[in-house]
Amino acid sequence: MKPNQIKIQDVTLRDGNQALRKPWTLEEKIEVFDLLVELNVDGIEVGFPSSNETEFVASKTLAKRAPVGKPIAGLSRANETEIAKTWDAIQYANKPRMHIVFPVSDFSIRNVLKISEKEVIQKIQKSVSFARSIVGPEVEIQFSGEHFGDAIENFAFTKDAFLSAIEAGANIINLPNTVERYRPMVFVNMVKEISEFIGNKAKVSVHTHNDLGMATATSVECVYVGAEQIEVALNGLGERAGNTNLYETCIALHQNGETLGINFQRIYPTAKRIAEMTGIPIGEKTPIIGEDIFSHRSGIHQDGVAKTIKQSKGAYRTFSPEFVGRKDAETISFTNQSGHRAIQFLLENRGIFVPQTKVHQLFETAKSISSKENNREITEAELVELATGLVASL
Numbered sequence: 001m002k003p004n005q006i007k008i009q010d011v012t013l014r015d016g017n018q019a020l021r022k023p024w025t026l027e028e029k030i031e032v033f034d035l036l037v038e039l040n041v042d043g044i045e046v047g048f049p050s051s052n053e054t055e056f057v058a059s060k061t062l063a064k065r066a067p068v069g070k071p072i073a074g075l076s077r078a079n080e081t082e083i084a085k086t087w088d089a090i091q092y093a094n095k096p097r098m099h100i101v102f103p104v105s106d107f108s109i110r111n112v113l114k115i116s117e118k119e120v121i122q123k124i125q126k127s128v129s130f131a132r133s134i135v136g137p138e139v140e141i142q143f144s145g146e147h148f149g150d151a152i153e154n155f156a157f158t159k160d161a162f163l164s165a166i167e168a169g170a171n172i173i174n175l176p177n178t179v180e181r182y183r184p185m186v187f188v189n190m191v192k193e194i195s196e197f198i199g200n201k202a203k204v205s206v207h208t209h210n211d212l213g214m215a216t217a218t219s220v221e222c223v224y225v226g227a228e229q230i231e232v233a234l235n236g237l238g239e240r241a242g243n244t245n246l247y248e249t250c251i252a253l254h255q256n257g258e259t260l261g262i263n264f265q266r267i268y269p270t271a272k273r274i275a276e277m278t279g280i281p282i283g284e285k286t287p288i289i290g291e292d293i294f295s296h297r298s299g300i301h302q303d304g305v306a307k308t309i310k311q312s313k314g315a316y317r318t319f320s321p322e323f324v325g326r327k328d329a330e331t332i333s334f335t336n337q338s339g340h341r342a343i344q345f346l347l348e349n350r351g352i353f354v355p356q357t358k359v360h361q362l363f364e365t366a367k368s369i370s371s372k373e374n375n376r377e378i379t380e381a382e383l384v385e386l387a388t389g390l391v392a393s394l
């Protein structure tokens with residue numbers, strides 16, 4: 001069931017951008033596009049060209065800037081005017097991709113569209129056929145069934161909807177969890193069933209949102225039931241709680257033995273720049289890129305870290321800081337939860353030798369400073385100072 005090569009399709013410039021308090025300017029979109037090219041994602045959705053003039057100009061500019069062979073998608077709603085406008089913008093790419101979206105869930109059909117299922121099918125057929133007629137036979141057309149993850153009540157209908165999109169000319173069927181409402185395996189099983197139903201008639205892609213914090217898990221598991229493409233965003237940007245996080249998804253797949261084309265060393269610098277550009281800070285405990293994720297404070301952990309620091313598999317580390325382009329290292333700092341090993345390790349790293357007999361004394365001093373001052377952390381610099389004083393007094 002697993003594809004040979006999983007494709008990472010980035011949607012930061014479209015889904016991420018549309019959810020920003022201040023959407024990006026043309027110059028900013030160019031900078032993000034260049035970061036994505038350096039990161040070597042497999043494909044880039046550049047925008048929603050028919051939504052406004054800035055988006056149109058940006059999509060056209062980025063299409064012209066695209067490297068050879070990199071799929072460049074533009075999103076369009078399922079009507080001819082918008083599809084034509086989208087094509088006007090993205091046709092300049094070396095490998096353009098038309099992306100058409102239309103709702104498929106029973107809830108949306110009845111409450112938002114207020115049309116019959118038959119009309120939904122007609123709308124999909126008409127729009128995809130029109131797109132095929134203007135883009136020619138070679139260009140990829142991706143069809144997204146919006147709210148697919150919510151289409152539990154009318155699941156049989158979604159199969160018909162996707163089949164009609166394929167018959168009208170779609171090559172990629174994108175399955176969005178537009179709003180994350182259920183547990184991951186509900187969505188994963190739906191993807192599995194569609195994937196088996198479609199077979200090799202089209203590729204299956206997934207696009208998940210993070211409303212319940214499970215988008216990464218959901219997307220990663222979909223790879224093992226037939227999804228060949230995962231749609232992701234830098235820093236997990238996107239509507240509400242965001243889109244599937246690019247970094248988490250790629251590292252998780254890599255850790256599980258999958259080969260990706262991603263330039264992993266670009267992850268950290270890219271994340272920092274995106275945080276600056278959006279004004280959305282990176283949380284200290286955010287996986288992969290958070291400031292505090294390589295710190296160890298408890299005695300048991302510090303002992304394991306110290307013993308495996310030079311090994312590729314660390315006792316308390318999934319991947320090394322360098323692997324994702326970080327300049328920091330695993331750190332051990334001293335709190336009232338720390339052990340003797342923390343002190344020895346920190347000082348050895350600084351080239352300071354404290355005799356074994358004195359380590360305990362140093363430990364007690366550091367611990368008493370910490371407990372007198374509300375159990376605060378004792379920094380590495382403070383420990384060095386304490387140790388230097390101790391060694392000098394020998």
Ligand SMILES: [Zn+2]
Pocket residue numbers: 015176178207209238239243
């Ligand atoms: Zn989305």
